[in-house]
Amino acid sequence: MKSLFSSMRDGLGFDIALVAFALGFLLLMSGLPLVYNVVMSFQEVDMFSLGTFSRPFVGLRNYIDLFAQPETYPILLNTLIFVVGSIAGQFLIGFGLALFFWVNFPGASWLRGLFLVSWVMPGLVVGAIWNWILSGDFGVLNFILRETGLIDANIFWRSDPDYSLYAVIIANIWLGTSFNMILLSVGLSGIPGDLYEAAELDGANAWQRFWTITLPMMRSTIGAIIALGLIFTLQQFDLFAAITSGGPNNASNVTQYWAWELSFRQYDFGKGATVSVVMIVFVMIAAMVYVRSTRHEVRG
């Protein structure tokens, strides 16, 4: 044990310095704000007490107030719809595309690379583009839906409370699909080809091969990608800022946007921190699923 430890040391303290730098960075940039946020959720914070750390401690007051507000549950429900809708859309379309490019026709890898363009674009830019597409009067989406006869009258995607949340979900699916596709493509290419040959000789048709070989072999990849998707969708802020600003009347508001609104629009920093803490709990659960699924490898 001692020799193992000494084998990891260089005797000069340089190793300690390297570790300390990384740890220090993490603590300063992530750990401290996180803890500070949690502390703030138990304090009464306003514009005047923002500059000091010794603010009145209010216990669970912020939490109790928060869940007494009429908009809280609709916003939580919106968040759930946003997360489930976005992940489902991103994953299913991404998986479909990954399987499509897996066939490896000429130009497949080139085309697959092009798909990443949507993912590298900043959320605000994507939001601006979708504002044009979703526009009620002259948007391309309405035009297509109308011309194909799916709708009779224009949908005002961004200002109709029934549609505004789905407008953001559509944009978010577009934004995240290619990332899902790339990770799933990597997972697919990791499945040995001879398994499919063996299954084919064992009598399995394409459908059976998908269910008995592809899906089980992709288990850890799928677990990881859904956990990552949960983390990414809970971080999605830009699209809300660009497309609906959470409106109309909170119809498309979600917790991450609301936390910002409470803190920096209504200057109720304590409430904003409280919403963030609620989100931290969910993200932590997702992170645990992610770590577990990447550790659990079934390949033998």
Next chain:
Amino acid sequence: MTIQIELRGVNKHYGSFHALKDIDLSIAEGTFVALVGPSGCGKSTLLRSLAGLEKISTGDLKIAGQQMNGVPPRKRDVAMVFQSYALYPHMTVEENLTYSLRIRGVAKAQAKKAAAEVAATTGLSHLLGRYPRELSGGQRQRVAMSRAIIRHPKAFLFDEPLSNLDAALRVHMRKEIRALHDRLHATSVYVTHDQIEAMTMADHVVVMRDGIIEQQGKPLDLYDAPVNKFVAGFIGSPAMNFIPAMVGDDGKTLALDLGTVRGILTVDRTLQPGRKITVGIRPEHIGIAEAGQGSFDVPVAVVESTGFTAFITAATTPELIVVETGRSTVRPGDMVGVRISSDQLHLFDDATGVRV
């Protein structure tokens, strides 16, 4: 005996590469056929074509009398044992064995019973609950074979199944596979690059090179009468000695060119005087005698003894290798006589390599 697998004029092209060239092959029911040849000779392509994993470009392929050219692998009813075993890593041994049955909709209890029966014959009963990653190489090999056996297929296809095992296990599994074949009265096609495996296991050996069948027949027929220099050099271990020679003026003597050594051998037939010939002599067909007592004398370069046999390499160009049974008294540097009987000579045309 009925023909189980029949190939007529089979060709396979990959773009401009001609992988199989006019293959004709008939495999009778119950025979064990080995496809053998150096890497890239087309033996694996041929096997994969039988399985349906490769589509043949032209020609006829029949299994149990049925035309199989366009039939997908899952409808051919053949089982394959892969070099990598290709076990399903996310399934237990039992699930691996019953996969084909479950796909066909066999009842769970019945599939379990079948798996237990097969596992009992292949010594896997205590491993049914394990995952492939928890098994040794030999055990994985057995699972791969059991997965094929459980289906009672029309033919077993083996793609170099023993190449990932260590030498001792390989020798053991050789016998086991052959015993299994006999017990199941199966039809087996076995691809290997190891001619020893082909010789020891098969009823019928097919030697391939560059997409063509060089020779096929019973193992010992190939050993005794190789049709060309390639087959002669490929079958047998250590490999046959090849010595350039010229036919003497009388047409009955051969002048061997061994660099510094010149040997004269007489043959019991008449050849065209002056013709260039490659003489093949198997190392085990050369006897060692006192200097001056044999056909001609050679200097000894190296003596390697394995205990039971000794490999004696003569300092000639090309090298002449002799296998002597028992303990050899020959030492490096000695001059020894070599005894070569003319009926054990293989004569090949110098230019074409075809047997004379």
